[in-house]
Amino acid sequence: MDNRVLQEYLEKHSFPVVVKLKKKYLTYEGLQDRYVYILKDGIIKTSVISRDGREFNLRYINELEIVSLLKDEYSQITDAPFNIRVESDEAELYKIDRVQFWRDVNQSADLQGYVKDYYRFCLVHSMKKMQQMLMNGKFGAVCTQIYELYDTFGVKTEDGYLIDFVVTNEEIAHFCGISSASSVNRMMQQLKDMDAIEMCNRKILIKDLEVIKDNIIF
Template sequence: MDSKVLSDYLNDHSFPVIVKGKKKYLIYEGLQDKHVYILKSGVIKTSVISKDGREFNIEYINGLEIVSLLKDEYSQFIDAPFNIRVESEKAELYRIDRVEFWKHINSNFDLQNYVKDYYRIRLLHSMKKMQQMLMNGKFGAVCTQIYELYDMFGVEVEGKGILIDFIVTNEEIAKFCGIASASSVNRMMQQLKEMGAIEVKNRHIWIKNLEIIKENIIF
């Protein structure tokens, strides 16, 4: 997606910006809301609650991006499709009346294309995530999540490997992978350490051998 289109749109309007602190929820699944939210800065997490009450993480989002699905353009209020929680120390988000946002989309060709790309990429991400969950098994799912963290937060440090510059607990990894307990992830993380793939220092994951991670993922 061309983030410049979204950036230009936001710069042309004086939308209010809200600030949320760490672990604070922006919206809850199933509750009605009348706004579209666009992340300005920080890191947020989207998740859903299963019928048995377990939380399943969908993805982390950082950078300038729409973080709530738009749904139809006529309803003033919609049920939120998932939970959105702040994972960084704070997050800043543009808050836009969703009916007003749809009017802008319908009158702006570039913004229409951006939203089409937004839906397409979201659909492809969901399909890829499901494929990896079904085909990789639990160990492969953990490797897949570590690779996603590398792709989003990885910083190469000369002579030391790749730092995942964001603290992610084994419990959160479990929720991304559909694994019932963090202790199961603990065992798999220990296995990756013994294989020479990762280290954990000061609660941060260091990737020592990315190829080992990739060998356990069906892309």
Template sequence: MDSHVLQEYLDKHSFPIVVKKKRTYLTYEGLQDRYAYILKSGIIKTSVISPDGREFNLRYINSLEIVSLLRDEYSQFIDAPFNIRIESDQAELYQIDRVQFWKDINQSKELQMYVKDYYRVRLMYSMKKMQQMLMNGKFGAVCTQIYELYDTFGVQIEDGLLVDFVVTNEEIAHFCGITSASSVNRMMQQLKDLGAIKIQDRKIVITDMDILKDNIIL
């Protein structure tokens, strides 16, 4: 998505900025809210709660992006579609009245195109994620998540590809729909034994991307 259109829109207005600290929540699934939020800086995580009370992680977001779905154009209050939790030391988010945001979108062809692209990309991501979860099995799901973490936080270093963000095995389990972090521990050890990854300062370093890709249906 071309975020410069969104940035230009934000630069033309003086929207309030919400600052949240690490491990705090911006919204909870099902909680009514009258605002749309756009990430300005920091890292957040979206997640949903299953009927049996387990948390299922959706994705990390670390760049300028709408982080709360817009839903319909007219309701002043809507139920938040998922949890949004701060994962960096702090995060800054633009807070925009959602009805006013829709009015502005409808008056700007550039914003309309951005929002259409936003929903298209999110839909394609959700479909691909579902396919990977269903077809890869648990080990493949873990490999898929590590690949996705690299796609979001990856940095080239001398020893390989660094996921430059600390992600626990428990969090990986929540991304993959695996109930036990110990299961992820075993699969991470298997990947280490295969020479695919290593852990450096609590961060994942991918030392052989081909091994990961061999276990992923992309």
């Protein structure tokens, strides 16, 4: 998704920037809010809570992007669609009145195109994630999440690809709909035994990306 249009829009305005510290929530699912938030710097995680109280992680976001779905363009206040929590030491986010944002969108063909691309990206990501989770089983779901982490945080090294962000097995479980971190522990050990990954200072090093991909139905 090309963020140049969004960057140009933000540079033309002096929107306030809010700073949140690690593990602090920006919004909660269902909480009424009147703002659109755009990540400026840092790492955030989106998640939802199931009816039985379990958390299901959706995505990590670490680049300039709208981080709150926009819903309709008429309501001044709307329910937040998911939880947004800061995962880096701190995160900076642009805070824009949603009515003003929609007014600006409706007056700019370029911004309208960006919003359409944003919705399309969110839809495709959700459909792809659902397909991979449903068709791959638990082990494949863990491999799917590791691949997504590689895609988001992966850094090429001499030994493979380092996921340059600490992600616990509990968090991976929440991404995969697995009830216990111990199940993820066993699958991570299986990947270690296959010489596909190893841990380096609590970070995942992917030694053989093809092994990860072989266990995913794309």
